[in-house]
Structures are given as C-alpha cells and as structure tokens.
Amino acid sequence: MLILGGVPEETKQDILKISGFSERSLPFKYLGMPIQTTRLKKQDSECLVENICARIHSYGARKFSYAGRLVLVKAVLSSMFVLPKGIIAKIEAVCRNFLWDNSTDYRRVPLVAWTTVCKPKEEGGLGIKDQELCNQAMVGRLVNWVAEKRNSIRHAGNTPTGCYEWLKGAGTIVQWFRAVWNDWVVPKHQFMGWLYAHGALRTNDELLMYGLDIDVNCYLCGQAAECMDHVFFGCRYSKQMINWLNQLTALILPDQHILEWCVDRQGSKLQKGVQAAVGMGAIYHIWHQRNCSKNDCVLMVPKRVAEQIVAEIRLRIRRRDENEMTIGDRDWLKNMKFL
Ligand SMILES: [Zn+2]
Known part of the structure; x- marks a missing residue:
C-alpha cells in the first residue's frame, strides 16, 4: 500500500505506472479496519475486536502454557494503534480472558489484577502495556509530530515509548x-x-x-x-x-x-x-x-x-x-x- 497526498497529478501517474499499483480513495479498509480522514467510530472498530477474537480462537485450538499465552497477548497488544476507549477495553478483556483461561470469554476469576499485570516486570507486573496509556502516548506523539509546539508530552521524548513512560510515571521496584x-x-x-x-x-x-x-x-x-x-x-x-x-x-x-x-x-x-x-x-x-x-x-x-x-x-x-x-x-x- 502506498499513500499519496499533495502530489502533482503527473507525478502520481508516474508513480502508479512504475509501481503497478492501482488508485483508490479514502475511505478504504486495511487489515479489516477502515482508513479514513475522520475519527474512527466505535462501530468502525468492532471488526478489529472480531479479528482479534478469531485469531485468539485459532490459538485456543492448541494448549499453550501461561508463558506461551503471555507472548501471544503481548504480540496482539503491541500491534494496536489509536482506537476508541470502548474498543481498547474490549480488546483488553479478550486478551485478559485468554491469558487466564485460554478463552476469549470470561470463565475464570483472574489470579492477579490486570492493573498489576500491566506494570513493568521490575514493578511486579508482566510487562504488558496499559493500552489506554499507549493510546494517549500515541496521540501525544502524533500531536508533537504535527504541531512541533511546546507540549508537556514532548519533554518525555519524541517516541511513543518515551511518552508512555512519562504518562505512566515511576513505580516501586519489587525486590524479587x-x-x-x-x-x-x-x-x-x-x-x-x-x-x-x-x-x-x-x-x-x-x-x-x-x-x-x-x-x-x-x-x-x-x-x-x-x-x-x-x-x-x-x-x-x-x-x-x-x-x-x-x-x-x-x-x-x-x-x-x-x-x-x-x-x-x-x-x-x-x-x-x-x-x-x-x-x-x-x-x-x-x-x-x-x-x-x-x-x-x-x-x-x-x-x-x-x-x-x-x-x-x-x-x-x-x-x-x-x-x-x-x-x-x-x-x-x-x-x-x-x-
Ligand atoms: Zn502436605
């Protein structure tokens, strides 16, 4: 996929000819998600939850250990991008259920609270990132990138990780x-x-x-x-x-x-x-x-x-x-x- 914006018509035609790509305009779907110029609505993102559930169901066919499930949950959550709050909550719930019970449905009381799971390992967590904070960090990163003006998040560094660390704040290190x-x-x-x-x-x-x-x-x-x-x-x-x-x-x-x-x-x-x-x-x-x-x-x-x-x-x-x-x-x- 190639996204072109503000390119003269002639240049665009040359690029299309050389690359062999065909032209489409917004909105369109990429990996099941609508790509558009306006803010995503909750219903637009529902398909993402469905895709993630389908992916987890395919994992669920095999018996993974806790350690294996943790790796898969991290892989799913690390591929997320800016999403509405309600969708983040749904995706987190699916991942949480999978981690504790190898299922997308809630069937078992988690052994450790999700807020603890989302702490870094040094602070007693499993190093899964808090998706709400990740979202804020990604938005902060975009704001910096576009505006390049004074912004408190900017001082945390211009990377999503830097913004995330700044928003999260320092926690207490556990001895063990x-x-x-x-x-x-x-x-x-x-x-x-x-x-x-x-x-x-x-x-x-x-x-x-x-x-x-x-x-x-x-x-x-x-x-x-x-x-x-x-x-x-x-x-x-x-x-x-x-x-x-x-x-x-x-x-x-x-x-x-x-x-x-x-x-x-x-x-x-x-x-x-x-x-x-x-x-x-x-x-x-x-x-x-x-x-x-x-x-x-x-x-x-x-x-x-x-x-x-x-x-x-x-x-x-x-x-x-x-x-x-x-x-x-x-x-x-x-x-x-x-x-
Ligand atoms: Zn005994």
Whole structure:
C-alpha cells in the first residue's frame, strides 16, 4: 500500500505506472479496519475486536502454557494503534480472558489484577502495556509530530515509548523481580514464580472461603490442611524434595521462604541466576505435583522431582557457551555439581 497526498497529478501517474499499483480513495479498509480522514467510530472498530477474537480462537485450538499465552497477548497488544476507549477495553478483556483461561470469554476469576499485570516486570507486573496509556502516548506523539509546539508530552521524548513512560510515571521496584525474571530460570517456572510472589496460587483454604465444598487436606502429604504456608514450607513431601535437591547439588536451599532465599543470593550474575533457577524450579514443581495429585491422582516421588529440576537446570547450562563463562563461574558450577 502506498499513500499519496499533495502530489502533482503527473507525478502520481508516474508513480502508479512504475509501481503497478492501482488508485483508490479514502475511505478504504486495511487489515479489516477502515482508513479514513475522520475519527474512527466505535462501530468502525468492532471488526478489529472480531479479528482479534478469531485469531485468539485459532490459538485456543492448541494448549499453550501461561508463558506461551503471555507472548501471544503481548504480540496482539503491541500491534494496536489509536482506537476508541470502548474498543481498547474490549480488546483488553479478550486478551485478559485468554491469558487466564485460554478463552476469549470470561470463565475464570483472574489470579492477579490486570492493573498489576500491566506494570513493568521490575514493578511486579508482566510487562504488558496499559493500552489506554499507549493510546494517549500515541496521540501525544502524533500531536508533537504535527504541531512541533511546546507540549508537556514532548519533554518525555519524541517516541511513543518515551511518552508512555512519562504518562505512566515511576513505580516501586519489587525486590524479587531479578530472582523470577532472569535468563537461567525456565520460562514456565518464571510465570509460576511470578504467581507465587503475588500469593496468587489458590490453595484449598482460599477456595473454602469462596464457599466451595472440597477436600481440605494437602494433596501432597494428606496429613494437614492445605494452605500456601503448608504446601511450600511445612509439607513433608516438599521438605523431602528440597532435601533431595540439596543432596543432588551442593546448594543449601531452605525448606521455607524459597523466594526470599533466591533474592538474597550472592556471587556473580551466573551464580545468582542459577540459584534462583533452582529455587523457581522447586516452587514450580511443588505446585505442579500438587496439581497432578489433585487432578489426576498421580504423584511423583520427591527424589524423582528433584532429579528433574537438576536435569532442567543442567540442560540450560549446557546450552551456554562454556568459553564465555569465567573460570570462577565454571568452578562454582562444578562444585555445585551442575557441570
Ligand atoms: Zn502436605
């Protein structure tokens, strides 16, 4: 597509001849959206919501993990442009439902509020952009570009990202973000670690508060009422698994407050990253086993789970170029039994 404006007729004819394009005038549709000189109306943009729903339905045919769905939601939202408020709200709702339940419809209460999800990762979010602010930033960028006059948004830089950052303002950094979002942590463990950090994993005690009549015992040991503190810190099964993890490596993971342990790690970037990866692996697999036991009545023995975590981390280490590691890091990995 080539858009021509204010071009002499002769030049236009030359361009059309050379390019082989045919001429059309406004309004016309591009990617299902009407392109016109006047402001888009809500009904004009409805087709965009339908297109996005159709795209998500096609994704929904496959089973994606949370991490996979997050990538797709970001791809959909990053391709948006200036739209009416009502349409932004609809598209966000579709993406939100897809992220939490693999569907375009609202079927499940989100585990974490959308306002939190839309924060940057350092501030505890998932780095999805607030679309309303994005819209304002894009409008601000256009205003600057067209007018080039003094405008408060202009001081934020002349890029949509600069405008967005300025409109959003600085937030509070969360301590745990580097422990969860670092390259050594397995991507699917990152998402679970993020949910854990927000206290968003729903255990039986919480479901009971919603009035659901369910078995209250821990799915891992069957010997105590299930709550977050028990599953991750008090459960005999989880303690045994952590104990095996410490035997298979030379790390000393505590059997409680794993996330805090990950945050407090010292050493090089690699050493902190690998330790956080083990901690996040422990959190992920404890919860995964809990769900396997709950949904399928299958539970792996603690030793086997620990072996799986170590194998996953070893695989990530083997994929890295050893020559790019310092001698200190290689020695550390050997001492910790990862190499
Ligand atoms: Zn238990």
